[in-house]
Amino acid sequence: MSVWVLEAPEGFGDADFHAHHAIQITICLSGALSLTSGTITINASAIAVAADAFHRFQAHGLLLFIFIEPESRAGRALGRRLFAGQVLAELEADDLLDIVEPIRGTFDDRLPVATLLDVGRVVVEYLAPPGPTLLPDPCVQKVIEHIALHPDKSLHSAAAACGVHLSPSRLRHLFVEQTGLAFKTYLLWLRLVRALEVYAQGRSLTEAAHAAGFSDSAHFSRVFKRTFGLPATTLERI
Numbered sequence: 001m002s003v004w005v006l007e008a009p010e011g012f013g014d015a016d017f018h019a020h021h022a023i024q025i026t027i028c029l030s031g032a033l034s035l036t037s038g039t040i041t042i043n044a045s046a047i048a049v050a051a052d053a054f055h056r057f058q059a060h061g062l063l064l065f066i067f068i069e070p071e072s073r074a075g076r077a078l079g080r081r082l083f084a085g086q087v088l089a090e091l092e093a094d095d096l097l098d099i100v101e102p103i104r105g106t107f108d109d110r111l112p113v114a115t116l117l118d119v120g121r122v123v124v125e126y127l128a129p130p131g132p133t134l135l136p137d138p139c140v141q142k143v144i145e146h147i148a149l150h151p152d153k154s155l156h157s158a159a160a161a162c163g164v165h166l167s168p169s170r171l172r173h174l175f176v177e178q179t180g181l182a183f184k185t186y187l188l189w190l191r192l193v194r195a196l197e198v199y200a201q202g203r204s205l206t207e208a209a210h211a212a213g214f215s216d217s218a219h220f221s222r223v224f225k226r227t228f229g230l231p232a233t234t235l236e237r238i
Contacts, residue, residue, distance in 0.1 A: 001074070002196065003120040004065040005106040006234070017054045018229035021181055021189040022067035023078050024049040025123060027093070027100055031061015037087050046091035048127075050079065052180050053087035056229060064103050066120045071136050071144060071179060077128035091127070099123055113200060136178040139164045143175065151190050151213060155183040192227060195220055196235075205232055 002022075006012075008031065017038065026033060027046045034043045035057045049055050051070035068075045082089045099122050105111055135141050142162040147153060153161065159171055166174065175183050195212035199205060209220035217232075224232040 001069070001072075001117065001120055001124065002067040002193065003116040004067075005103055005116065006063045006065070007107065008060050008063055010060045012058070012060055016229060017056045018225075018227060019052050019054045020067070020227045021052055021070070021179075021186065023051050023070055023075055023082075025064075025066040025068070025091070025127070026057070026059075027064040027066075027091075027096055027123070028059060029062040029064065029097065029100060029104055031059065031063075033057065033059045033061075033063065035088055040086065040088050042088050042090050044090045045093035046096050048078070048082045048089040048091055050083050050087045050089075051075070055088065062104065062106075064100055064119075066123055068124060071141075073130075073135060074124050074128055076135070077131070078124065081128050095126065096123060099126060137174060139166060139171070140175055140178040143171075144179075147187065148190065151187055151194065188223065189227075192220075192223055199235065205235075 025046070025048050026035065032043070033045060033047065034041065035047045035049065035055055036042075037053060037055050068078060070076065070079060082091075100119055102111070102115065103119055106116070136144065139159075142164055143155070143158050146158045146162040150158065150161070155171060155175065156168055159166065164171070172183065175181075175186070179186055181189070191212040191214060195205075195208040195214065198208040198211045203211065205220065206217040209217045212220070214220040214223070221232045224230075
């Protein structure tokens with residue numbers, strides 16, 4: 001899970017539609033928020049976006065973004081509970097705004113990352129209370145866990161390293177079936193997440209890009225813009 005807080009000026013938003021491999025929960029603590037999929041537009045204080053769904057947003061004010069891996073237990077539970085075949089869902093905002101009230105002090109009080117993550121976890125548990133949830137196919141789950149630690153490996157070598165013995169074609173098909181992404185696209189997503197983690201630790205965007213396996217900061221910036229609809233320079237550490 002990843003938690004972002006943005007102070008958006010009037011007229012802030014995406015120039016283009018974009019999609020990312022995470023369920024997105026967006027909560028507007030002040031100002032206004034609008035999200036569109038092209039066919040559906042929602043104007044509300046709290047909106048969820050399905051994983052891999054193309055969307056675009058316009059907003060101003062203090063915004064909280066929570067990104068949840070769709071293969072996780074929480075992600076699978078959220079996917080079942082929130083979307084019902086749609087890619088956008090309006091959320092009941094009153095209780096959520098109470099939960100995220102501490103976020104208002106993000107910049108003035110220099111809230112630690114742990115506090116932001118704690119608020120994010122409470123939001124996710126409120127929307128999808130813990131309970132029995134099916135994880136991906138065990139073979140794919142093993143590969144996902146392995147490449148999270150070794151993102152430089154190919155699908156075949158990752159599978160062999162964690163004891164998954166399927167034909168290359170069957171493994172590729174199963175991976176796409178369970179994650180919704182080709183393996184190379186999933187690896188790119190993992191590298192992007194890794195770069196953001198390194199940047200949050202105090203490194204520069206260039207250092208974060210190299211640490212995550214991008215050729216340079218320009219490559220990272222292009223992928224970031226295509227994935228999140230915003231320039232990487234939007235990021236500001238607390």
